[in-house]
Amino acid sequence: MHKTFKIFFIFSLVFLLRFQSSIAQEKYTISGYVKDASNGEALIGARVFIKEIAQGTAANQYGFYSLTIDKGNYNLTFSFLSFKDTVIPIILDKNIRLNINLLPAAIEGKEFVVSDKRSDENVHGTQMGTTTLSIDKIKTLPAFMGEVDIIKTIQLLPGVQSAGEGNSGFYVRGGGPDENLILLDGANVYNASHLFGFFSIFNSDAINSVELIKGGMPAQYGGRLASVLDITMKEGNNQDYHVEGGIGLISSRFTAQGPIKKNKSSFIVSGRRTYIDVLMQPFISSSSAFKGSGYYFYDLNVKLNYEFSDRDKLYVSGYFGRDVFTYKNSETDFSVSVPWGNTTLTTRWNHLFNDKLFMNTSLIYTDYQFESSFTANQFVFNLFSGIKDVNAKWDLNYYPTIRHNIKFGADYTFHIFSPSSVTGQAGSVSFNTDQIKHLYANEAAVYVSDDFDLTDKIKLNGGLRYSAFQQVGPFYRYGHDQYGRITDSTYYAPSKQVCFYQGIEPRFSIRYSLDLHSSLKAAFTINNQYMHLASLSTVTLPTDVWVPSSSVIKPEIGTQYALGYFRNFKKDMYETSVEVYYKQMKNMIDYVAGSTYQDSYMDNFDKSFTLGKGWSYGVELFIKKSLGKFTGWIGYTLSYSFRNFPANNDSMTFPAKYDRRHDLSVVANYVLNEHWTMSSQFVYATGNAMTVTVGRYFVEGRLVPQYGTENGYRLDPYHRLDLSVTYIRKKHVKYQSSWTFSVYNAYDRHNPYFIYPAQTGSIDYGNLRLTEKQVSLFPILPSVTWNFKF
């Protein structure tokens, strides 16, 4: 441990020395915030460019920028694509504070953006595999049942795959859904979906920006192998009061925002609820055995901010969402109640120490809970699982010269895991499960990174992250005899260490400019993941349980190598890229074959897991047109992803659930005039790999299925076309409304959701028949949504 710290220290020192040497001439700093003039929202990633030296920077997550350059006269251009460029001439002979409010470009449909970043950023930045999406853009794309969903748009990017029909789960470069770090205002979201993943929990009306990083993860992020999805909530309009909302087929949304104190403080409240249950009620007769059954979900996003001074700003934001499913069958006296959902609460304090040093301190609480209770006759069973985190983050941005952007900070999380626990009662006798089982862990990290120009052609982003994980008591570790009976237990007192892991995670990416319009990039990253999501089911369910690393489960370690060629054509009107990657994953977890959820009740939580390895590789092609009336992109991925678990599948290598040979997305958007916008998207993907029943035998006369090799069968390919048209009524200064008509699965393709062996007839009468059936989920589905804003 001592040695690792030493390496870390030396590494940091090298960074500091690098830029010290370049501070020689008389230099001054110009810094400030870039905001949207109409509502005061931070423009995350806005570009600040100095023509005279052909260099610039980008605003950080809070809209802050800082440039330190030689004394002189300059013209600063502030740009953000759906905003008017603003040029400010400055005489730099002292440190200058310059806050800029950009005006939105008149929305005449001339410019339409996919990315809010300046469109040559993809060629000039060091970042690879990073995409920022504009919410406005997402809203015009065809939406499943009219529900705008940022995660479904992300699935249309190369290297990102949908977890299944209508599913908002996503797989990045052959990694599982648990390898994605999903952050909402910095808070970890552990289960980002509603209703089997058909909808994500993110209400697009409350979201300011969405950034996906699928390769070359910068050092300030960690704890996951595959990707980061960083979602920032809107701050609320600090100029005027506004109300907006939408009424769709299955849900309605409502958002209110406005200043608490103009220019100082603002709020936003946004809510959404589905009403399938309400709509269905009249169709369930009061005498029906299922009276009282139903399903709905709701979300609530709230954010407040207060600017104490130019140097200090406080943000408080939160999310609360629940899915509620109830099932009652009065005839069989069987009822089920299943609520589940996330809660997050983030408090952030931005502080400027000086013009070059920006700090953000966050205190975060996040909670995911799943509960279910079953009642049948006199038996009551309650099942509980979840995870709760208390997290403190300290992030600093230091801009010593224009050539450097240094980030460093620390991160600490206290986790409380609750893997499946069951409590029960039979009549008046309570089973002695006593309490829900909790597991406790500390996770911490420190990092430093520098994004710097080595020469005019070479830009380097070097980072180092040191992470550590400690499982602590109270904890019981059970010992077993040869029959699996518990024979003894070791008790770890509260705070006592059960196991400890640590790791150094280097993160490097480099850009080499070939000319003004093209560049080569390479990245190498190592990531450690200390918590794991294990699923027994073929579909991702809210029952999937997060578990910590333990003395049995080692941390997952991912190493990724990526190489890319980026080129823009026609004055950045077309962006193209080719990226190749190779990923190795150590200590992947899986359930031992034959495990059931019940195995770990009243026993070691990690009893049913086994460790293995995985690897994936692929190539991603991307062509995007972001300017003009006609915009869109084509993304294609050719990829491979394999797993090997010595304890399962006779130790043979098998394709991962996330193995998708071909994945194609075509997105097109055409702005006809100020009233009409048309969009379409087409997706094609190789069929899912599945484990299928290949044999059968009889025991006590019952048919027992025999399964073939793991994921040994491929379903038919998946493809689908969606269309949408948005009609915006004539714009009023005060009031605006629009109608979006979409058609999901326009040519009514019956895509395989899964296949299963079905039985008809009965062995009792000798007329049993076995056939394979394919289930398709969604046929052609038209929908309409009305949105308003005033």
Next chain:
Amino acid sequence: MKKTNLNICFTFALLLISAVSFLGCEKDITVDFPPAPDLIVVEGHIEPGQYAYVHLTKNSSYFAPTDTATLLSYVIGNATVLVSDGVDYDTLKFTIDFHNFPYFPFVYKGSKIIGQANHFYTLKVMANGQTVTSYTSIPTPVKPDSAWFRVQGNLDSLGFVWIHFKDPDTTGNCYRFMTKRISHRPDGSVKDIDFLTNINSVFDDKIFNGTSPDFSFNRGHVPHDTAMDSHNVEAGFFKKGDTIIFKYMNIDRPHFDFWSTEGIAAESSGNPFAAPIMVKSNIVGGLGIWGGYGAAYDTVIAK
């Protein structure tokens, strides 16, 4: 224990099935699966005071026909079946077993070794060029303190069998239960010719170790049972007037694992949302179960 389904997938299946029936569609497809390797399937047991009893069949491709002739052809009749208690050997003899008529009406029966509690038994089967082996134990029988019949809700004359018993203090006890109605139907036929179970016929004491709970049990069902009361409203229930022999078996962990996973697999068969589950067999080189029953019996008169 009355089957109370803890499998959440089932719950979600309900929800998703309603979604699928509302929007989705299903169609028959033809698939080209790789064939399953040929294996010997053992279904054998031994209990105190009785000889070993072993059925042998073969597995088949999943979509093979299910007529009586095909099922009969799965019976392995030419096997050498050996049971040992560590001291002695018993060579089991192939004979007809009317209990299982008409599907698998043959059995290999012992004639030398009689089962005893707290003893271990090995099994060796040689057939068709394959050899499979297994090993089991007969745990100490745990007899319920009392057993009775109780009408369920307002069902008039139908109900379940209840027991009150004391689980031993040691953890890891596993149980299986069966029932047999020895009373007769109006036509004079005996209601059950054998002890019957349901899917999910086993449970362990994980959540009630050392306590004395009351449990209810429903009536089992054997496939190939065409009796009216196995298919009408009485299915799963006992009826006032029945005389029921209740068989309560203490079993070891591998034996439990088999019935537990077999229950899930059998239940998942035809359930689209079930995760594939590998049935945990204690047969080395084959499929199925060789299990010892620490059996205790009680008689309940339903009134």
